[in-house]
Amino acid sequence: MNFQQIILTLQNFWAEQKCVVVQPYDVEKGAGTLNPMTFLRSIGPEPWNVAYVEPSRRPADGRYGENPNRLYQHHQFQVIMKPSPDNIQELYLESLKRLGVDPLEHDIRFVEDNWEHPGLGAWGLGWEVWLDGMEVTQFTYFQQVGGIETNPVAVEITYGLERLASYIQAKENVFELEWVDGITYGDVFLQPEYEHSKYTFETSDVPMLFQLFNTYEEEARKTMDQNLVFPAYDYVLKCSHTFNLLDARGAISVTERTGYITRVRNLSRQIAATYLAEREKLGFPMLKKGDV
């Protein structure tokens, strides 16, 4: 099964489970969780089921395209279901079967792994899913998002697509994965991997990045003061990515690090609270009648 088929299979499967299939969000981010379709929509009483691919940028993981496993940008397939269905584990295992992973031929385990994102004021409990010892999925019941207790609880399933594909296609090197017949992952992503790594570690303009961080932060704050949650959140994402670039460059000392994370967290918390208030003003439109 090529990379593209894996994505299409997962999309179809979760669409069958009544998930809204949306497209990747167009602002840089480190993980699918930061997508507003997850971060914001996990908050509040409204039911919400969504699935999407998220290209996720982790500047510090860039390796100039030379490491067979580490990437500046990798792909996650993200599923959110709120409230978490009672048979969510069975649904997940069913999705693996669709990808040709027969549990009787393998060793599939749910190994405790709790998730925390200080920058988002978010945490949850769950597992990493092991496929013959390889972590292929992160499975989390969100307990708090943006500093707000989740109620009902959303469950998040994050498939690591490259890892899953390397297993399914029995490839050692991510760049040798088949994206689609005749075209490899490397054909599509090797050059950007190299260039982004070079930019991140060698040529990025550090003073400009610091300035951008401050500018984005200020804009986020001003926008939030207007109760414009979504545009404000875009600027928080930009802050977060800028911080990641600076951090990867080694431009932020350990002491300062905490300070920057706190700044992003404060913004996230404020946005989460505003989002909840704005949805309430709208009467939580996605709640079905009698669902309160």
Add this chain to the structure above:
Amino acid sequence: MTRDLLLEIGMEEVPARFLRSSMDQLKDRVMKWLSEARIEFGEVEAYATPRRIAVLIHQVAEKQQDINEEVKGPSRKIALDDSGNWSKAALGFARSQGVDPEQFYFKELGGVEYIYANKSSAGVETASVLSEGLMHCISSMNFPKNMRWGAYDFKFVRPIRWMVALFGTDIIPLEICGVAASNVTRGHRFLGQETVVSEPTEYVAKLREQFVVADLAEREQLILAQINALADEKQWKIAIKEDLLEEVLFLVEYPNVLFGTFDPSFLEIPQEVLITSMREHQRYFPVLDASGQLLPFFVTVRNGNRHAIDTVAKGNEKVLRARLSDAKFFYDEDQNFPIADALAKLETIVFHEELGTVGDKVRRIRAISDKLAARMQADADTSKLVSRTADICKFDLVTQMVYEFPELQGVMGEDYARKAGEPVQVAAAINEHYQPRFSGDHSPASLIGAIVSIADKMDTIVGCFSIGIIPTGSADPYALRRQAAGIVQIILDHKLPINLTELFDMAMDIHGSAQLLKRNRDEIRIDLCDFFALRVKNVFTDKVRYDVVDAVMASGYDHLVSVVARGTQLMKIVSEQSDFKVTVESFNRVSNLATKADSLEIIASKFVESVEHDLFNQHQAVHAKYHEALQAGDMAAALEQLSGLQDAITAYFDKVMVMAEDADVRANRLAQLHAIAEDLKLFADFSKIVWA
């Protein structure tokens, strides 16, 4: 009449580290509730797998025991008001016991009359209270980490997905978060199916049919037997670390052991790194040859049968290959990172907001180490090695390998330092300075390691105490107790002739000159003394009785080698010599009277009785030898000298009335006793010894 009782809570995979305690908790709660509900029961068994905890209770009575007891209320005086009616207190008692005041009667107890009542109620059918009781047991469970799920307002360790609750063949009605109890349990997630448990004692056998080994001992045996068989077949030594075995035990319902291999070229990486990577990341058991050398194999336990086990092995090999490639990458990169650059990076890492960076800490370790080396009269070469070790003891903290595996701090430092051409003693001491890493671990083998280890730990303790971080209860975020115990252990193992307070002062001097002493120095010293006293006491545990420990510690524990030798010797004599009690009684008489002494001057010409001269002479004879023995640390000889005073003391008290009328004579006698008491006090406060 009895029936068996089964309660199984089926969940999504529970974290391995919580399973055993969760199982015990369920068992304890159910047993406690049954006892409180006056329901008799027989043997109790408990089970746990990743997806379930269960308790099976044999021979549970079908009926509660009847209550028939006499309860005692307030005294007659309080129970009746002035007009002879029941007082508020009496009525309150009636209410709280659920009895009618009409039934009160009076009975005398110790000359006072009290009201009494007979409380009785017939026991009800167990079946009628089980639902409520078991619901209470489940909902009152608590875990180190709780979670919510779905839209339920309920917290548990992981979501509950099914329950089996049986009293005999009857299903006990229970419902939690949309899950109703039944007699249907679930087998292995992939190999098994749902199955009916028609009565409790079938539980284990029914699950086994569905590829679940519910019994812990049986599952552990299965794992160990397979590992041992593999080891025998391949002539391997498979290193089974207990905590890993415990974790694996709770990661599988149906264990099957398999092995895989990795490229031998990875064996260039230090063995500790490979083992840590296999254990921590993958939960694999490492494989060694007869001589303890790591072999390029690993052993893991599948949660399943042996079908397609080669696929599973190949998959695991692939993962390990990626892991070890990472480790190799870190190892190579780290060696291209000069120690000097690593040290520079320590300046940017905060040790503690108020105590500066790790770079600052390293400078303090160096300063304390140098003082300590000088105090130990280390030769010039050793002193140089101590300084170098102190300077670079933390450099590996900023290597990629230690970032990835924090538990390899020191181990990597030693390896990298040796490769970078540091003296072998320095390399070894970098690793040693973290020792003892846990209770029961070795002290640093070398004096260099011992000195830097003490300096590092003392710096942390004094730093924390000076900014008010003092361990209380279970809160000890910087593991100061372990570090203090480590210092005590090192001083004793190396028999270092140094006082604890000297160490406190060395560390406080350094902190003081860096303006880091945020509290009064004397207060810090008092806190430190109290803190270390408990660590010193722990050294004696099991070997020396607590009262003997108290006795010798009352004479000071500043010099650890001395206090331990005194305690050990005193314990020996107390347990071996039955007449030592008499000796101690004579000592105590001396010490008690000595507290009344005003003048310390002994004038031999003022002695009246010959026994006074005798005691004086005897003490003169003992005094010098006693001090010599104390100096030499020969506590057997020291105590023998003191015991040599006993006859003279006994004779003295037979003849002499110490509190004589004549003030001069009295003062002279008290001074004499005071001088002896002072010597006794150097060994122990003998009055603290408790005699059977």
